[in-house]
Amino acid sequence: MTETGKTLLRARAAAPRLAALGTEDKNACLAAMARSLAGGADRILSANAEDVAAARGRLSASMIDRLTLDEKRIRGMADGILEVAALPDPVGLELESFERPNGLSISKVSVPLGVVGIIYESRPNVTSDAAALCFKSGNVCVLKPGSDALRSCAAITELLRGAAEPYGLADAVCVLTGAEGSRAAAAELMNATGLVDVLIPRGGAGLIKACVENSKVPCIQTGTGICHVYVDGRADFSMALDIIDNAKTQRPSVCNAEEVLLVSRDVAADFLPLLSARLRDARSAAGKTPVELILDTEAARIISGTPAGPGDFDTEFLDYKLAVGVVADVREAVSHIAAHSTRHSDCIVTDDPEAAEYFLNAVDSAAVYHNASTRFTDGGEFGLGCEIGISTQKLHARGPMGLRELTSYKYVVRGKGQTR
């Protein structure tokens, strides 16, 4: 049996023990994990230095930045664990209960999913975030970090496991070190039906696609966001500019950033010059990176910019680039979004309540906005307290996934000898 196979068996075996652990013990163990991380900062930093040294010259500067830990980031990881400990326990809740005419009493009770696999890339902090969210929701996690972050993640998980040891639950946090190769370990995790209950990939579009297409374990599709803002014929221009500016430039590298702007033909000639002034001229004048405007034929007749090529309205730029198109009205905007959106977050800016309701109903995305930035699609901003990812699929959970979305339920049926 491979190392991965042995780890998966230990994870499965730990699942019922963790599921049986009470809220107080879970919180105490999470607090011990946070202390353990803070106390072991030196070990983490020295492992991380090795990862960073090995990555130099091979990874881009921004990837190395994601990989690099310092004291402050480690404190942030420890604080993150304490924040999760402070959230309400999502398991053991009676979600519904009813009595049937035959006297059967039926309760629907929240339970952990069981064993949750997390495949991620080079951010070492995902290790403690995911471990804490899974632990609090009663789930054993099997972490599969990218090979670039392996030493850092091994050091972090060792500290977390040490803190769970006194509870007999070191195996509540498992890591696939990929002794037999990173790809082989990932493949084994994706094939581990019966041992792993759900797989959550966290990372770029390529990783997510590979998991969705290859995993036999049920997989939650997260992340990729081609988010739209539609400026309606009755939009408040100043509000529209604020929303677009925020959705595009506040943090362009994230999935809830805007990638496409659609403008109603009624107002395009008036609005687009304002857009160009705000996203290019004003930003340049302020010493900020101007946004590259990638224009369809009609927009290009109104303002200057890069002519849109095939695929530009289907690209998650994650950069200071915005595809801009002109549409007839809200109906054409909805059709465009249906054809090009990744169903993450899409927004209409309008003062027309009818157009707004039409858009909110007809756009089939995890989050639909009227007069607010798409950047709010986030577990913290939605008040979930945390998130393990943002689901762009429709099964199980949609949008930001917090602790509750890491649970399933079971029906508990109590009878007095009833038969059918």
Added chain:
Amino acid sequence: MTETGKTLLRARAAAPRLAALGTEDKNACLAAMARSLAGGADRILSANAEDVAAARGRLSASMIDRLTLDEKRIRGMADGILEVAALPDPVGLELESFERPNGLSISKVSVPLGVVGIIYESRPNVTSDAAALCFKSGNVCVLKPGSDALRSCAAITELLRGAAEPYGLADAVCVLTGAEGSRAAAAELMNATGLVDVLIPRGGAGLIKACVENSKVPCIQTGTGICHVYVDGRADFSMALDIIDNAKTQRPSVCNAEEVLLVSRDVAADFLPLLSARLRDARSAAGKTPVELILDTEAARIISGTPAGPGDFDTEFLDYKLAVGVVADVREAVSHIAAHSTRHSDCIVTDDPEAAEYFLNAVDSAAVYHNASTRFTDGGEFGLGCEIGISTQKLHARGPMGLRELTSYKYVVRGKGQTR
């Protein structure tokens, strides 16, 4: 493009139109579908006669019985559609709503899944059942019947589509006739990510395994049930016998029937002779099929029966067969179930509240029972009014899936220009 590919595109295109249809129109259309089926009974019967003739000699008698329709069964199908029409509309419900400190108003609203693929076998009535459940929940269905039932299903869907035509929604009910071959059509359906939102296989263990392992479209694992009854040391013997008899013999061919009996060592010597008398002697005397008892070593020392072979405690017999084992106590029963159950439905019979609570908590199945037959795991019996299947996985839905389990949700966010 294949015929299947064209059908899938039509299905996708119909999804937003069906999602926008109001409750009254949906119900009126369902009533028209029921009338259309009843009025077209002759066409269905003649298509069905061809299917049955082609199946003779090739399929078993019980398979041919499942395949065969008569006036009464067609009336039952039409009535089933009307029952679904009478259920509450599961979409458009505000599941939650809250306001954030920044003034954003967020509602979580139930929405259809979109396009639901159903792969099934030779029961033609699944065609109208699944179509009605999907339609009521605002989902376009893409039906892939087994090749044995193809003519019957084509006749049924033609009548359903005809009834939906006046609403511009004939494509709300699509059927894959498999012009390019039944397997090729199924494979194309399983690969149709982006066009199909979820796949629900309905049928035997082989079909379900093939879907779960091969589908790139998210798939809900349904059905297979290796259900256990555990007779505790403090069980009421008479209640235990009633429950076991019901769970095993009332309808042995279904997934919520009992396949394994575990008996506490404390009472095995007293209880097993009563079991043998009830399930074998009394049934034989009444002219009913006796239940074959397949015994582990310890049970075989107490009563006569077939010695259990390897795999007998991991088999869904769907027949008058029951694997019987002796365990030390409720803890060993729970461990046995963890190792052998398909996580469908498992029961403890006991008068000891502590043992009952331990079992209900520790057994990780969709439905866990205290003192009632496992046969109650059913959408109708749980009060859902209907069911599209019984999920044995933990993502999305668990246990009986009714209309509500055919929905997802989206977050509707209303603002006044908020940015982050």
